[in-house]
Amino acid sequence: MQHDDWVKLADALPVGASKTVKTAGRQLAVFQLSETKACAIDNRCPHQGYPLATGDTKSDGGEVVLTCAWHNWKFRLPDGACLVGGEAVQAYETEMRDDGVYARLVDPPLEVQRGTLYEALEAAIDDEDDGRAARTMERLLMLGEPAMQVLGWLCALSAKRLEWGFEHGLAASADLADMLSRKVAPDGLVLLQALQLLMDGLARRPAQAFAPADERSGGALRTLVADEDLAGAEAATRGSASRDALLDTFVDIATDGFLDFGHGLIFVAQAEQLSARLADHGDPHDHPILTSLTRNLVFATREHTLPPMRHFMKLVAAREPLSLAQVRLDVSFDVEPFFSHVLDGDLESAIDAVDQAVAAGIEPKRIALALGLAAGERLLRFDPAHEHDFDITEGWLHVTHALTYAEATFQLLRRRPSDSLLRALRYGARFIQHMAPLDGPPEVVAEEPETDPTADLAAVLDQRDVGAARRLARTSPLAELRRAIESDMLGDRLTRQIFVAHHIKTGAAALRLAEAAATDPDLASWSRRPLEGTVRWLCHPMRERRIARNARIAERFVRQGLRTRDLC
Numbered sequence: 001m002q003h004d005d006w007v008k009l010a011d012a013l014p015v016g017a018s019k020t021v022k023t024a025g026r027q028l029a030v031f032q033l034s035e036t037k038a039c040a041i042d043n044r045c046p047h048q049g050y051p052l053a054t055g056d057t058k059s060d061g062g063e064v065v066l067t068c069a070w071h072n073w074k075f076r077l078p079d080g081a082c083l084v085g086g087e088a089v090q091a092y093e094t095e096m097r098d099d100g101v102y103a104r105l106v107d108p109p110l111e112v113q114r115g116t117l118y119e120a121l122e123a124a125i126d127d128e129d130d131g132r133a134a135r136t137m138e139r140l141l142m143l144g145e146p147a148m149q150v151l152g153w154l155c156a157l158s159a160k161r162l163e164w165g166f167e168h169g170l171a172a173s174a175d176l177a178d179m180l181s182r183k184v185a186p187d188g189l190v191l192l193q194a195l196q197l198l199m200d201g202l203a204r205r206p207a208q209a210f211a212p213a214d215e216r217s218g219g220a221l222r223t224l225v226a227d228e229d230l231a232g233a234e235a236a237t238r239g240s241a242s243r244d245a246l247l248d249t250f251v252d253i254a255t256d257g258f259l260d261f262g263h264g265l266i267f268v269a270q271a272e273q274l275s276a277r278l279a280d281h282g283d284p285h286d287h288p289i290l291t292s293l294t295r296n297l298v299f300a301t302r303e304h305t306l307p308p309m310r311h312f313m314k315l316v317a318a319r320e321p322l323s324l325a326q327v328r329l330d331v332s333f334d335v336e337p338f339f340s341h342v343l344d345g346d347l348e349s350a351i352d353a354v355d356q357a358v359a360a361g362i363e364p365k366r367i368a369l370a371l372g373l374a375a376g377e378r379l380l381r382f383d384p385a386h387e388h389d390f391d392i393t394e395g396w397l398h399v400t401h402a403l404t405y406a407e408a409t410f411q412l413l414r415r416r417p418s419d420s421l422l423r424a425l426r427y428g429a430r431f432i433q434h435m436a437p438l439d440g441p442p443e444v445v446a447e448e449p450e451t452d453p454t455a456d457l458a459a460v461l462d463q464r465d466v467g468a469a470r471r472l473a474r475t476s477p478l479a480e481l482r483r484a485i486e487s488d489m490l491g492d493r494l495t496r497q498i499f500v501a502h503h504i505k506t507g508a509a510a511l512r513l514a515e516a517a518a519t520d521p522d523l524a525s526w527s528r529r530p531l532e533g534t535v536r537w538l539c540h541p542m543r544e545r546r547i548a549r550n551a552r553i554a555e556r557f558v559r560q561g562l563r564t565r566d567l568c
Helices: 110-126 130-142 149-161 168-182 185-197 215-226 230-239 243-255 260-280 288-299 307-316 335-344 348-357 364-381 383-387 395-416 419-434 459-463 464-476 478-489 495-519 528-538 547-562
Strands: 006-010 018-023 026-034 037-042 056-060 063-067 076-078 082-084 091-098 102-106
Touching: 006 018, 006 026, 006 335, 018 547, 026 102, 037 076, 037 102, 037 383, 063 110, 063 547, 076 459, 082 459, 102 185, 110 130, 110 149, 130 149, 130 185, 149 185, 149 260, 149 288, 168 185, 168 495, 168 528, 185 495, 215 230, 215 243, 215 260, 215 288, 215 547, 230 288, 230 495, 243 260, 243 419, 260 395, 307 348, 307 419, 335 348, 335 364, 348 364, 364 395, 364 419, 364 495, 364 528, 395 419, 395 528, 464 495, 464 528, 478 495, 478 528
Parallel strands: none
Antiparallel strands: 006 102, 018 026, 026 037, 037 091, 056 063, 063 076, 076 082, 091 102
């Protein structure tokens, strides 16, 4: 036998005895099972690290079972399989020689362990054991599995289980993938945040039975979604040979109307960003994500067909379609009237602001960028009292959607401009104008007094110092703001997954808008509005659990037939 990788651990021990051995950077527990057989395992229990060498061993039906004294986890010796608990303990090949116990201290390569570790990760997810999931992902990373591959696996698992399709966890994972690629935080932290968002409510849920691929129906996807033909739309998506053509069709679908409070277009932009990032790293999970997006678009509420949008749809129907043919480069953008009409005008003047900008030859991506800045201003004007009023529908999260919708339009116009996408400019202007009733009176939204000019954004966010946070959002270098805001996204400020997802998506969108507008001579003076609005939001308390609110709403609805009021 080749002995180069073998290390002597101990002289022969009495049968039934154990010993702790530290060697080669490891701490091992050695057990003498019989006169001719010993075993070596990691000494730290995989649950919470209690030393296994102090555990109790018993024979049970021919097997030797080791019980950890700390929480009663049980392991089979000599292979370390977990019998009670959640994780196996690493076991090493051992042999008895004339002078004692030897072990081969070589970890199995990633190729050998990958399948077992992903099975263990899925089991931890289904048991809702975050600690075990975190440890399993860390073991994958330690063995050399790329973090983006782990994220792709998590995204695919979520996409396959989501009954109604693409959701906030997948959308936020696009921004987390960007953080992974830039190494802004430890990979394990970003991945655990993604896992929490992606698997919220999906433990032990079965995978959806996606329709099989049908290459012949690829060109009919738009019609299939419009007809809410789920099986046909899934088959067309899975049969598509061109990712770019598929995403162009998704853009057409998401701008044929206004879907799910703007989520249709937001999710298309985030799905494109996520799938591109994963594809850059050789990830094979593109189609579960995009098929899940198809499910979302099929099931989405067609808000443009509902009474609140009838006036808007009539105004748009009476106008000529917008066209990229009107675009001229290097046209000056007179932004003050544009912002005034979108923020303070009526619906028709908001649409006019967009149409006039397109007619003047302004690049559509610049118009979308301006809408994003206007949405940041709407966040700055929001009356926080609405968040705590049980009798109205809207709160902070509602107004963040105008910003993420405008930013999604901007990103898509940068990457794949089309006449279809120009329709999103009108929808975006309507979205921002429509939320004017959420503005507070001047004395409510006025800036609080400035505080210590040497403070940093992370500290003032922790202190909920609105005035200092807004000042820093206006004056600090963008690189510093990015570090502070991204750190805050991962810092457990919020609890419920829907709030965490909006924190990540809104913060990331605000940063992208601010960085893009900072280089535009006509928009630079407004470039910090999205960041200032975002930090203002984060400094105000939010009711995340909403138990009292939901109980009140249920009582009034069931007993009196009353529903919450919509301000906008």
